[in-house]
Amino acid sequence: MITIYDKKGFNQLLTLEADTFVGVDLSNANLAKANLVQYDLSNANLQKANLSQADLRLANLTNTDLRGANLTGADLTGAVLTDAKLAGAIMPIVAIPKP
Numbered sequence: 001m002i003t004i005y006d007k008k009g010f011n012q013l014l015t016l017e018a019d020t021f022v023g024v025d026l027s028n029a030n031l032a033k034a035n036l037v038q039y040d041l042s043n044a045n046l047q048k049a050n051l052s053q054a055d056l057r058l059a060n061l062t063n064t065d066l067r068g069a070n071l072t073g074a075d076l077t078g079a080v081l082t083d084a085k086l087a088g089a090i091m092p093i094v095a096i097p098k099p
Contacts, residue, residue, distance in 0.1 A: 007035045007055050027065075 002021070004014045013034050018024055023043040034054040042062040046069050053073040061084045068088040 004031060004034050004036065006033045007053075009035065 002016050002018055003012050004016075005012055013031055014026075014029060016024065021039055021041050021044060024041070025045045026049055027045045027047040029046070029049045031054055032050050032052045034051065036051075036054055036056045036059050038058045039056075040060045041064050042060045043064065044061075045065045047065050048068040049066075050070045051066075051074050052070045054071075055075050056079050057075050058078040059076075060080050062080050063083045063085075064081075065085045066089050067085050068090075070090045072090055072092055
């Protein structure tokens with residue numbers, strides 16, 4: 001059994017009867033403000049999941065289905081997005097200041 005907590009580590013957001021997150025189906029899950037730092041979510045189904053303000057730093061999202069997911073405010077620093085499906089994902093555009 002595995003549990004996902006919020007970024008502060010106090011609130012349980014989701015508990016799964018699984019040994020790994022690889023290939024897991026989390027479609028439509030509410031993972032807002034989740035702590036997913038360095039999680040291996042490769043081949044996972046996160047279609048239409050709410051990942052707003054989630055911490056996905058250094059997460060492995062290889063071949064992960066994020067179509068229609070809400071990634072507003074999510075931290076994807078260093079995340080591996082190789083072959084991730086992002087069509088329709090809600091991702092804010094970050095303005096890069098001119099030098």
